[in-house]
Amino acid sequence: MTAPDDRDRLARVALNRLAEPGDLRVLRLVREVGAPALVDLLREQRDGRGVHTDVAERLHGLDPERELADAADLGIRFVCPGDTEWPAQLDALDRCEPLDRQGGAPVGLWVRGPLDLAAATARAVAVVGSRSATTYGADVAGELGHDLAQAGVTVVSGAAFGIDAAAHRGCLAGDGPTVAVLACGADRAYPAGHRSLLDHLAATALVVSEVPPGAAPTRNRFLTRNRLIAALSLGTVVVEAAVRSGALNTATWTARLGRVLMGVPGPVTSAPSEGVHELIRCREGLLVTRAAHVLELVGAVGDDLAPVPRAEQTLRDRLPAVQRRVLEAVPVVRAAGVDSIARTGGLSVTATSRALEALLAAGAVERRADTWRLAAPMAGRDDPPP
């Protein structure tokens, strides 16, 4: 796509002002005829009585150049398709089934902050979840944000209370870039308690919104905002989400976009984990417990494979086969004679005696008169069964 000329950019600003986020009627027409032609069409629209429609009236009243200048005064720029900073992955929204009759790639985004939006989201993962998070959920989200940052992954989230904020903060602590996508103007703080967090993100990273500066958050803007969080990212991790959490809306967008949907489990007794468990149970989402699992799923095939957790090698693992077989035949509780152990192990008495002597030297068994039993450390291990 070529860089947008001024006419295209100004038309997009006008349409952005005019239409609500995710308004498919407008977004589809932009794709079909282009933004400037659509603005011209709308500007001349008349109703049955021949007077300008409400939309046409509003368009006449708009001054996109002024909008851009006012936004610039707030440190906010308008990024649209064709700009080098435009994240191409958003275009997938145009090929994605709508949700509640909304969807589509936005005509542009209002961006506040020093980073390049395309570069910052070239390898990004969304970490979202409940605003009524538990300390467990917030801890996990923070650690995830931190570890993803350390792995060079940008964390995208919604700057809400709870999981979102923990993920942003974790990412900052990991010296990574993090992108907050808001449902209100990029100059506003919602929730108000996150004013300093948002200012910090705007000063060091990015705050992004589909709605113009000054716009208020509405329920609909939260829902259409969620599609941007999903579409900017290679995948979405849901950390905690009750059965009816907004985070599950982001999860639905992620699945629709064919991006990787992931969930972090928690105690089954915790309501904020119930929505996540349901995602995993119904095999819509994949279980992850740490950043390494996320990286494995969003990374290139074969790269970024998460190490499989392994218990430490035990003495038993290091024994030669015959000694291990004899050791397995030594009773856990009562001591037994060589004959009995040989029978249980299916080995000759000679081989069994030799192995028992070696096991005695290794501290794995104890001898008492003519009987043998497991040494305390071998018998006392809890898992696996002795």
Place this chain on the structure above:
Amino acid sequence: MTAPDDRDRLARVALNRLAEPGDLRVLRLVREVGAPALVDLLREQRDGRGVHTDVAERLHGLDPERELADAADLGIRFVCPGDTEWPAQLDALDRCEPLDRQGGAPVGLWVRGPLDLAAATARAVAVVGSRSATTYGADVAGELGHDLAQAGVTVVSGAAFGIDAAAHRGCLAGDGPTVAVLACGADRAYPAGHRSLLDHLAATALVVSEVPPGAAPTRNRFLTRNRLIAALSLGTVVVEAAVRSGALNTATWTARLGRVLMGVPGPVTSAPSEGVHELIRCREGLLVTRAAHVLELVGAVGDDLAPVPRAEQTLRDRLPAVQRRVLEAVPVVRAAGVDSIARTGGLSVTATSRALEALLAAGAVERRADTWRLAAPMAGRDDPPP
């Protein structure tokens, strides 16, 4: 299969005494030539110098009738294929790939307790897990055992400390039958601290073992015991299992048998949940959080569907479409005029005004002079986004 005659039963007792559990050489020969013929063959076996082999000597020294009588004195019977009490699902072990070169359906089982083993395990689920369980894990296992019992499902487990014991006890509390499968003789208590639990199970339910009365538990007997827990059950639920837990051995048997493998998640910060998470993450096991999920998976297709957890219907859900659309356009924080709300909602000012009046009556919005905002209970909800 016809009922075993005395010769067959006594031959099986002899072979049970002679061979370790899961010894495929013996079990395959029993299938090929039958137990009595195998005993005759082994009894005459001679080594290179023409003297009876060790095995032949041991067979000559055995008195199966006496074994049965001694077991009966301990309240233990020998159940073998052809008995009405024989659980046919164990025969699947003969068609199942060995694990560590062991496997196969046992030649018989030593059974202690008043229930019929086949009837008690006709609809059974294994609940297993770590011996070093957390209180969380034990609570979940107990509740699972209780709820499965209440649903008429028998809980099979290994009577170990931790998850096993909690599952047995939960099942008892739910007035259900529960079956303990031991790695030692059915007369013995391992762990010793579970003497009273095991005696209670033997008095009211069932204690089962592949090894004869008096036999000591060995590591190998734990591992081969696990195949019986898996094979007796329609599926296995792993509640907590560290990365190297014996419960994962039961999980492997479950998968090999093609039975349903399930896992209960927990905090990702909890080591005893790590093995379970790995099972789910690698899609070997299915996530379950409650008995209803287990019943759905092991039940008949279409029956026993678990209810999908739903949040309560809210006022918003019950509103007519236009009112809901207007409500969604009302800002969360600042109040807005009818014009602005109509524009955001994409509706006429008249329709918007009418809807706002209705929403006011329903308590969903507040009017202040000529502006409207969400009523506190609508704005204050945490999830989903307002």
